[in-house]
Amino acid sequence: MNPAVIITQNLSKSFKTKVLSDINLTIQAGEIVGYIGPNGAGKSTTIKILTGIIPDFDGEATVLGFDIRKEPLEVKRRIGYIPENAALYETLTPLEYLHFIGQLYKLERTEIEKKGKELLNLFELGNYMESRMTTFSKGMRQKVLLIAGMIHNPSLLFLDEPLSGLDANAVILVKEILTQLKRSGKTIFYSSHIMDVVEKISDRIVIINKGEMIANGTFEELNSQAHRGSLEKIFTELTGNQQHVSAAGQFINILESK
Numbered sequence: 738m739n740p741a742v743i744i745t746q747n748l749s750k751s752f753k754t755k756v757l758s759d760i761n762l763t764i765q766a767g768e769i770v771g772y773i774g775p776n777g778a779g780k781s782t783t784i785k786i787l788t789g790i791i792p793d794f795d796g797e798a799t800v801l802g803f804d805i806r807k808e809p810l811e812v813k814r815r816i817g818y819i820p821e822n823a824a825l826y827e828t829l830t831p832l833e834y835l836h837f838i839g840q841l842y843k844l845e846r847t848e849i850e851k852k853g854k855e856l857l858n859l860f861e862l863g864n865y866m867e868s869r870m871t872t873f874s875k876g877m878r879q880k881v882l883l884i885a886g887m888i889h890n891p892s893l894l895f896l897d898e899p900l901s902g903l904d905a906n907a908v909i910l911v912k913e914i915l916t917q918l919k920r921s922g923k924t925i926f927y928s929s930h931i932m933d934v935v936e937k938i939s940d941r942i943v944i945i946n947k948g949e950m951i952a953n954g955t956f957e958e959l960n961s962q963a964h965r966g967s968l969e970k971i972f973t974e975l976t977g978n979q980q981h982v983s984a985a986g987q988f989i990n991i992l993e994s995k
């Protein structure tokens with residue numbers, strides 16, 4: 738078995754109330770893990786703890802062999818993180834932004850310039866690399882964030898809703914990049930609401946609901962427990978939200994009421 742690159746023991750977090758309760762995860766090198774759950778379930782909070790952004794939490798978490806509480810910088814240096822809502826420095830151009838990020842990872846200027854241009858071209862941003870990002874669409878910004886999070890070729894990647902705002906072609910490209918990164922031995926921990934993508938590319942799926950882990954297994958294992966046929970159906974069954982037909986009807990009734 739490959740070594741474990743993420744281990745959590747009773748990982749918990751409270752803000753005013755408890756938002757994560759006793760999450761126990763062991764993720765091996767080379768796995769793609771889809772971390773899914775309803776809005777507010779605690780996905781981003783988990784990722785922010787594992788990437789050293791939220792320093793105070795209960796329980797234990799080890800990432801790439803480092804205790805994240807004690808050695809967050811050692812972890813940050815070695816991972817890639819693509820956040821859900823990042824504050825891009827929009828007055829910069831994509832290339833300037835990649836230089837800024839690349840230098841934090843101690844990459845050479847020439848390497849950043851070469852890789853940055855090639856990667857931006859691949860994401861069809863070649864004509865915009867010298868434009869200020871203030872005018873960029875959501876999807877264009879997301880592409881820059883994806884490149885910035887991976888430009889230093891980390892062995893472990895955290896992606897929080899990485900497909901947000903991307904068009905169908907870009908979604909297909911990112912799916913394929915993740916699959917090929919896995920083939921080259923990288924570990925990917927990512928959260929998404931796009932169930933068919935999670936179903937297709939994950940080796941393992943972890944579902945959390947209200948801060949608690951309610952499922953952890955391959956798609957086949959989850960499917961054999963829930964007998965539902967698609968991840969979307971398993972998800973709605975396990976997270977207890979099967980009222981969407983009546984909720985949609987109520988929504989329209991309220992709109993139409995006088």
Ligand SMILES: Nc1ncnc2c1ncn2[C@@H]1O[C@H](COP(=O)(O)OP(=O)(O)OP(=O)(O)O)[C@@H](O)[C@H]1O
Nearest residue numbers: 752753756774775776777778779780781782783821
């Ligand atoms: N800084 C904070 N202060 C107080 N509460 C917070 C903070 N960050 C998150 N929370 C709360 O923690 C809970 C989990 O939030 P989190 O962002 O982890 O959910 P999520 O699963 O990523 O949701 P989504 O799918 O909507 O992005 C929510 O109830 C949220 O309001």
